[in-house]
Structures are given as C-alpha cells and as structure tokens.
Amino acid sequence: MVHGEAWTVKELFVYPNEYIYWTIQIVMYPFMTGLVAGAFVLSSLYHVFGVKQLKEIARFSLVFSFALLPVAMMPLLLHLQFPLRGIEVMLTPHFTSAILSPLFCRGGPGSPQGHAAGGYAAGPLSALFAPDTRGVGYR
Amino acid sequence: MISRRSFCKKSILILGGIAVPLAALELFDPKKLAADRSGPSTVRWVFLVDTHKCVGCGFCVKACKIENEIPYDANVSRTWVERYVVTRDGKVHIDSPKAARDGFTSTSIDQGALGMLKIENNDIDKAFFVPKLCNQCDNPPCVQVCPVGATYQTSDGVVLVDRSWCIGCGYCVMACPYGVRFFHPVYHAAEKCNFCYHRISKGMKPVCVEACPFGARRIGNIRDPDDPVTRIIMTERVNVLKEEYGTKPQVFYVGLTREVK
Numbered sequence: 150m151v152h153g154e155a156w157t158v159k160e161l162f163v164y165p166n167e168y169i170y171w172t173i174q175i176v177m178y179p180f181m182t183g184l185v186a187g188a189f190v191l192s193s194l195y196h197v198f199g200v201k202q203l204k205e206i207a208r209f210s211l212v213f214s215f216a217l218l219p220v221a222m223m224p225l226l227l228h229l230q231f232p233l234r235g236i237e238v239m240l241t242p243h244f245t246s247a248i249l250s251p252l253f254c255r256g257g258p259g260s261p262q263g264h265a266a267g268g269y270a271a272g273p274l275s276a277l278f279a280p281d282t283r284g285v286g287y288r
Numbered sequence: 289m290i291s292r293r294s295f296c297k298k299s300i301l302i303l304g305g306i307a308v309p310l311a312a313l314e315l316f317d318p319k320k321l322a323a324d325r326s327g328p329s330t331v332r333w334v335f336l337v338d339t340h341k342c343v344g345c346g347f348c349v350k351a352c353k354i355e356n357e358i359p360y361d362a363n364v365s366r367t368w369v370e371r372y373v374v375t376r377d378g379k380v381h382i383d384s385p386k387a388a389r390d391g392f393t394s395t396s397i398d399q400g401a402l403g404m405l406k407i408e409n410n411d412i413d414k415a416f417f418v419p420k421l422c423n424q425c426d427n428p429p430c431v432q433v434c435p436v437g438a439t440y441q442t443s444d445g446v447v448l449v450d451r452s453w454c455i456g457c458g459y460c461v462m463a464c465p466y467g468v469r470f471f472h473p474v475y476h477a478a479e480k481c482n483f484c485y486h487r488i489s490k491g492m493k494p495v496c497v498e499a500c501p502f503g504a505r506r507i508g509n510i511r512d513p514d515d516p517v518t519r520i521i522m523t524e525r526v527n528v529l530k531e532e533y534g535t536k537p538q539v540f541y542v543g544l545t546r547e548v549k
Contacts (some may be wrong), residue, residue, distance in 0.1 A: 151362050152471040163400040165365045165387035166470040170458035230456020230476040234436075237455055243437035248459060 152230065174224035181221040188214035329443035332538075333483050334510045336517045336526070337419050339543040341504035344369050344417040346391035351499035353389065355484065357474075363387065364470040366481035367421040367496055372547055373397060374413045380547045381405065392417075418548050419505060421496070422447065422468045422481035423529065423537030430460035430469060430480075439478065445538060446485050451477040465533045483507060510538070 153168030162168075188210040194200040195207035226232045242249050352367045353360055368387035374380050385398040396404035428447050431439050438453035439460055449460075454477035461469040461478060472479040484494035488507065492498075497505045508517025520526070520542070527544040528537040541548075 151364050151473050152476070154363070159400045163382075163398065164370070164384055164467060165363050165368045166467050168364075168470065170461055170471070228457075230458075230471060231454070234453075234455040237436045237453070241436050241453075243434055245432045246435040246459065247433060248435040248457070 174228040177224040181217060185214050185217045185221050330511055331444040332510045333445050333488060334508055335539040336506045336508060336520060337541045338504045339416055339418050339541055341502040342417040342419055343502060344371060344388060344392045346388040347499040347501060348419060348496035348505060349387050349389045351495045355495040359473045362473045370418045370420060372418060373407060373415045374547055375407060375411045376413055421539060423466055423539045426536035426538060427534060429463040429535060433459045433463040446482050448482050448485060449478050449480060451475055454478050465530050
C-alpha cells in the first residue's frame with residue numbers, strides 16, 4: 150500500500166502520486182514543543198524570577214516540562230519513513246532546506262528574510278556551506 | 289605517576305581524535321577538490337514530448353513501471369499520461385486512470401471516488417494527451433528542501449535520490465510543483481523519474497522512449513547543437529510546464545496549450 154493512501158481523500162485528487170504525507174503529526178510537534186516551553190517558562194518564573202503567586206504550579210510544571218521534553222520530538226520522528234535516520238538532519242545537514250532555516254540559514258520560505266528575497270532565497274550562511282546547490286542566489 | 293589533570297587532558301584528546309570522522313578529513317582532499325572544480329559537463333539531458341503524436345496507449349507507463357520496479361497496481365508512477373477533454377461549455381476535464389498504465393480504455397472521464405463522467409461526443413471541443421515525467425529542473429525545489437541532501441543533481445542535469453540516505457520526511461514530495469515524487473511502496477524512500485539514469489549513462493535510451501510506438505517521447509543533449517532534439521527545441525515552438533514557478537524545467541513540450549497544468 151502506498152504511504153498516504155489510508156487517509157488521503159481521493160475525491161479531491163485524481164492524478165497518480167497525489168497523496169498527503171504531512172498530517173496530524175506535523176501539527177502535534179509544535180504543539181507539544183509549545184507545552185514544554187510554556188511549562189518551563191512558568192516554572193522558571195517562580196524559581197528564577199521569584200514570582201511568588203506561581204508557587205503551587207512551579208514544581209509541577211517543571212516536572213511536566215522535563216517529562217514531555219523527550220516525547221515532544223516523537224511525532225516528528227515517527228512521521229518519517231525512516232525514524233532511525235532522523236538524526237541525520239543534525240549530522241549531515243543540508244543548509245538550503247527550510248527545515249534547518251530556524252537553525253542555520255534564516256532564508257527559508259517561512260522566514261521574513263526569505264519572504265523579502267522572494268520566497269525561495271537561500272540564506273547567506275547556506276551559500277557558504279552548500280556552494281554546489283542551486284538556489285535563487287546561484288543565478 | 290600520571291596526574292589527574294594530564295589524564296583528563298589526554299583522554300579528551302584521544303576521545304576527540306576518535307570522534308573526528310574520516311569523512312570530515314575527506315573534505316580537504318585536494319584531488320577531489322580539483323576534480324570538483326573541473327569545467328562544466330558536456331552533457332545536459334533534456335526531454336522532448338510531442339503531444340500531437342501521443343495517443344494515450346500507456347506503453348511508456350507500463351514499461352517504466354516494469355523497468356524501474358514500481359509496484360504495478362499501486363497508484364504511483366514515475367511517469368503518467370493525462371487526458372485533457374475541453375468541452376463546449378469551456379470546462380476542462382482531466383484524468384489519468386491508474387497513471388494510464390493500461391491506456392485510456394473508456395471515453396468517460398475517471399473522476400476517482402466521484403465515479404465516471406460521461407461526455408457526449410458532440411460536446412467535445414478538443415481532446416488530447418499529455419505525458420508527464422520529471423522535469424529535471426535547472427533550479428530544482430526538491431533538491432533545495434531536502435534536509436539531509438539525500439537528493440541531488442548530477443552534472444548532466446538529472447536529479448537523483450539516494451535511497452540509503454533518504455529519511456523519508458516527504459518535504460521533496462511536497463515541494464515538487466509537478467507532483468512527480470512519491471514514496472516507493474517497497475523501499476519507503478522518495479522516488480522519482482530520473483530519465484532511466486542507469487540506461488542513459490550507458491548510452492541507452494530511457495525505457496519510455498524505447499516503448500513509445502509513435503516517437504512522442506525523445507531524449508537529447510541540449511549542449512550538443514547537432515542533436516536532433518536540441519534542434520527542435522531551438523527552432524520550433526516548444527513550451528514547458530509551470531514556468532511561473534521559476535524551476536527552469538527541462539522537459540519541453542510541442543503543442544502545449546493553456547489548459548495543461
């Protein structure tokens with residue numbers, strides 16, 4: 150069975166190869182990351198910045214944050230066809246990819262710089278690291 | 289007597305030395321750098337599709353599926369043929385049942401889950417077939433977005449996928465404006481048409497070119513001015529798909545109309 154066949158509504162797509170691969174897992178990842186970050190901020194407000202009103206929640210939110218931290222990455226990993234190769238994104242990064250843009254190149258289609266440069270421009274660092282890749286900057 | 293300080297220093301040094309992979313040292317291999325800097329390739333593969341000649345028999349799709357080991361009954365294919373039927377009320381009906389693997393056996397339009405649409409012969413203004421395959425773009429968005437660099441462009445212009453490197457994130461599938469990419473149902477890695485790279489690199493023609501009984505599909509080298517395909521591209525009225533995306537596609541079509549998407 151083709152990956153994506155189980156949930157793609159074929160009333161909308163009649164061509165071959167038209168399957169939806171990015172589904173609920175992609176949405177779960179930022180949601181859970183947001184929970185981790187939010188809980189951590191809440192707890193640090195008490196522990197570091199001394200907001201006394203948050204005494205009751207501080208300890209729980211710290212435990213909650215650290216408990217969810219290793220799990221937050223799981224939906225993103227499990228949506229891969231090869232979850233065990235997921236670490237390659239860090240080990241052999243390709244710097245023109247917008248997945249890496251918040252980390253390295255700051256020029257993906259999602260970032261303001263990328264939009265200013267016409268949507269698909271590669272960042273300055275990406276040109277340094279991947280000179281053989283033909284982005285818009287190549288021309 | 290070894291002191292704690294020197295023991296720590298040495299162990300960090302040894303661990304660091306082990307941690308540096310041999311692949312990182314290869315970056316500084318001067319021979320490889322020199323080879324990479326050698327002049328541009330003398331070959332740039334392009335494809336020419338004559339839509340006037342295509343009759344929608346689907347031999348190309350059948351041959352491609354067998355040659356490239358794409359599961360025969362799965363609704364994914366490296367190449368496919370689309371049928372365009374423009375009716376008198378201005379509507380454009382497009383279908384490609386099973387990627388046109390068995391040709392177009394019915395005059396009805398296959399709308400997938402919505403069933404078959406019967407169109408009266410008198411209502412048809414024009415109808416034609418458009419074979420589709422990877423455009424091997426000069427500015428390939430799929431190569432740009434791959435987070436690990438598992439897909440790359442060779443010096444002769446063909447975009448390839450490394451099946452042993454692909455992590456299966458689907459970003460390239462989403463990025464391709466032509467819908468050419470999919471996940472291989474068996475190998476689970478991203479899959480695409482590569483002009484039968486295993487054949488053209490040995491001097492043979494892609495299998496769809498061999499299978500086409502009407503010569504609607506041709507492959508050529510745009511860097512060779514004497515190539516018949518290059519001559520047609522240079523002298524006749526050819527068009528490409530979705531030029532507005534800026535991908536610089538390298539599959540040229542004779543007889544493309546504005547209905548073709």
